[in-house]
Amino acid sequence: xxGITVLALxxxxxxxxxxxxxxxxxxxxxxxDDSVAGTIRTRQAHYKEMARxxxxxxxxxxxxxxxxxxxxxxxxxxxxxxxxILTWFPAGSGPESGIxxxxxxxxxxxxxxxxxxxxxxxxxSQEFSTIAGGGDLDAIRTLQPDLGPACRNCHDRxxxxxxx
Numbered sequence: 457x458x459g460i461t462v463l464a465l466x467x468x469x470x471x472x473x474x475x476x477x478x479x480x481x482x483x484x485x486x487x488x489d490d491s492v493a494g495t496i497r498t499r500q501a502h503y504k505e506m507a508r509x510x511x512x513x514x515x516x517x518x519x520x521x522x523x524x525x526x527x528x529x530x531x532x533x534x535x536x537x538x539x540x541i542l543t544w545f546p547a548g549s550g551p552e553s554g555i556x557x558x559x560x561x562x563x564x565x566x567x568x569x570x571x572x573x574x575x576x577x578x579x580x581s582q583e584f585s586t587i588a589g590g591g592d593l594d595a596i597r598t599l600q601p602d603l604g605p606a607c608r609n610c611h612d613r614x615x616x617x618x619x620x
Contacts, residue, residue: 492553499544499559502537509534510603513588517597527596528588534603535585538578541610542571551616558616566613573610580606 509530516522516530550559563570580602587595 492549493555495544495546495549496553496555496557496559499549500557502540502544506534506537506607509537510607513600513603517593517600522593524588524591524593524596528585528591531581531585531588535581538574538581541574541577545570556619558618560614560616563614570610570614573613576609577606 513527513530513534516527545559545563547564549557550561550564551557552561584596584599584603587599
């Protein structure tokens with residue numbers, strides 16, 4: 457497992473293109489909108505997409521006749537998005553921006569912890585995508601429950617509760 461974590465961290469760092477595990481100001485996750493508000497909107501859109509993908513996978517696995525191709529496509533997309541997570545948090549895009557966000561300051565103050573949490577999700581989502589690619593529903597069902605805890609691994613420490 458340690459090798460997977462190290463490999464995942466290396467992959468995340470490579471995608472980031474920065475020295476630190478959190479994206480620098482020069483790294484902008486926003487396509488066509490380099491404002492802080494645009495960065496936050498893009499980040500939130502990516503997370504909503506990831507939630508939709510995870511839910512769609514779970515829904516298919518509960519179906520009488522799961523669509524393996526749909527599971528595979530959703531798993532691939534999830535695995536493609538996961539290594540990008542660290543690039544979605546450039547400096548200045550947290551609570552200090554004054555814009556409503558659930559990103560906790562610990563994302564920037566505990567960059568090592570955030571990088572490790574993200575790496576766990578990267579490794580799990582990529583492993584799941586590989587298993588899903590094989591098309592074996594029993595294997596997919598065995599690994600799918602690992603996605604939630606890998607995702608919550610970040611939520612518990614780095615995402616603030618929903619505001620009303």
